Amino acid sequence: MSQNPQNIQSVLNETRSFVPSLKATSSVPDMATYEALCAEAVRDEQGFWARLGRENLDWHKPFTQTLDESNAPFYRWYGDGLLNASYNCLDRHVLAGRGDVTAIISESDSGVVTRVTYAELLARVCQMANVLKSLGVQKSDRVIIYMPMSIEGIVAMQACARIGATHSVVFGGFSAKAIHERVIDAGAVLIITADAQTRGGKQLGLKLVVDEALALGGCDTVRHVLVNQRTEQGCDMVVGRDLALEPLLAQQSTDCVPEWVDAEHPLFVLYTSGSTGTPKGVQHSTGGYLMWATQTMKWSFDITAQDVFWCTADIGWITGHTYVCYGPLSCGATQLVFEGIPTYPDASRFWQMIERHRCSIFYTAPTAIRSLIKAADMDEQVHPKKYDLSSLRILGTVGEPINPEAWMWYHKQVGGERCPIMDTFWQTETGGHVITPLPAATPLTPGSCTLPLPGIQAAIVDETGEDVENGQGGLLVIKRPWPSMIRTIWNNPERFKAGYYPEELGGRYYLAGDGAVRHSDTTYFQIMGRIDDVLNVSGHRLGTMEIESALVAHPMVAEAAVVGKPDEVSGEAICAFVVLKSAIPEGEAAVKLANELREWVKHEIGPIAKPKDIRFGDNLPKTRSGKIMRRLLRSIAKDEAITQDTSTLENPAILDQLRTSVV
Ligand code: 6R9
DSSP: OOOOHHHHHHHHTOOOOBOOOOOOOSSOOSHHHHHHHHHHHHHTHHHHHHHHHHHHOOOSBOOSOOEEOTTTTSOEESTTOEEOHHIIIIIHHIIIIITTSEEEEEEOTTOOEEEEEHHHHHHHHHHHHHHHHHTTOOTTOEEEEEOOSSHHHHHHHHHHHHHTOEEEEOOTTOOHHHHHHHHHHHTOSEEEEESEEEETTEEEESHHHHHHHHHTSOOTTOOEEEEEOOSSSOOOOOTTTEEEHHHHHHTSOSOOOOOOEETTSOOEEEEEOOSSSSOEEEEEOSHHHHHHHHHHHHHHHOOOTTOEEEEOOOTTSHHHIIIIIIHHHHTTOEEEEEOSOTTSSOTTHHHHHHHHHTOOEEEEOHHHHHHHHHHHHHOGGGSGGGSOOTTOOEEEEESSOOOHHHHHHIIIIITTTTSOEEEEBOOGGGSSOSBOOOTTTOOBOTTOOBSBOTTOOEEEEOTTSOBOOTTSEEEEEEOSOOTTSOOEETTOHHHHHHHHSOGGGTTOSEEEEEEEEEOTTTOOEEEEEESSSEEEETTEEEEHHHHHHHHHTSTTEEEEEEEEEEETTTEEEEEEEEEESSOOOOHHHHHHHHHHHHHHHHHHTOGGGOOSEEEEESSOOBBTTOOBOHHHHHHHHTTOOOOSOOTTBSOTTHHHHHHHOBO
């Protein structure tokens, strides 16, 4: 495990506690209610989950079985029930007479505000679903969505759900190669994209990246590319394959009967980085997933009809699936959707938008908070205190650990010391929150995600699966299945089983892939970071192997090793150690080559994967058996003194060279 005891000590020494002052509109008004729910989930596991399944969703055919574990770890939830996710997100609110409620307030990069009601959104989703059907897309077909953060992106996802097609959203910042890999692995029949997206005042082409992906070949399953025209930029269209979306929508009816699917039907596959190989397609269900997306909106965010909810995550990530596309809509809430970036036109954009739209629940990533702290320190005008943030009542963070200083700033400067901060720990694989405070109940400690939600049997174990004592670090596991958990890895059930239910732990616990420790007094969980070769850069997951493969694909690179190093803003930064096929360049030439490699990685994976540091060496530190000594590289990346045993190192001289060669 990568964590060190000093780290554990410093976080466990955090003793500040913030007792909730929020008035409870929530179903969990205090700790006693929370504890009663936890006890119910243990005493009557099936009854507890069945109750939540019934309370949160409308079923076309009610389920009679709750959990089926006969083929563990391929668990089935609500298996004989029939439902439709888009019906639950749209129709049921309209049928209940709430069609005039604003579903989405969308703000573009340049500040244009568009509102849609639930009735309008339903009509648009139906038209989109009818377009898909007219192109022959059927239940269970896979559709790739490569769209900006927009109403159109959400409509595309909901339309797939309506006809029972499984969507796979690819983040708009990913490269042609990333799209290509996903199209092939998913066997997609259709791609929905836009000509371009506008972020930070710049127009970035999307369709041309799709063209490049399809030109890589082997994508024979793709019959059409649907193009949403968002800018004046336009794009090239391949006759017969590419279709302009808007004229097709205009021809379609605003009614579309939802396709009733069984609860286990795959709603979506979302690719995420693992420690080895190519990204894996995390497959989620319809019933269990949507139940938890809905329930966690109520528990973690206390969502009500009066709220304006804003989750800043992109629909290309799991947070944008659960807390933009599905959770808020399933709850019939009003939410804000933003296409731009937090620093354009300046770093007060978030605060201005909260003020403008009277946002009451704001959910963002620690990286964004840290970069806005920096900006506010440098320029008074973009400081949150300059704006009226009195509408806020609950704050949230997600994606990476939040350091106590950033937590305190968020609490004081944004939340006016009045709003509880929900530090929500979860993963693409968990579908929704698993360890998080509850706004009216849980006393908060800066930097801790506090306690598991009712029904989530989170624990910390050692490498053999035995529980460790509080105060001791170990592996974070979840001991019992829960409805919104990953069902399998698309096309690769073996990888699912080996990766998440490893034999070493007896094959019975879900292994999260994070190290954690519980506080001895409060029993609060503290996440210590990934235990595998997955980096977390600005809250985005990236496999070191993926970046290494991208680097070695460059004609000048012989070998590469990638590690993370702590970074003030992005949490973790990428540091690449590179061995060239030719002599190491010096001075300007070294900088030029390093920049070329950064551009290369950007092109291969996407801009988020660009290494911050690049160090050229004649070789990499290896053991006599040829293994790269990553622990050593981590110390070098941090400019730390090397305390590890280097006696097994075959080529010790290499260390000095790698230390001094940063570009
Ligand atoms: C939702 C999401 C999952 C990984 C996870 C962990 C880190 C997420 C966190 C957190 C500390 C939190 N992580 N939330 N670490 N505190 N509140 O981010 O999913 O992209 O799959 O990343 O992110 O390391 O394992 P995903």
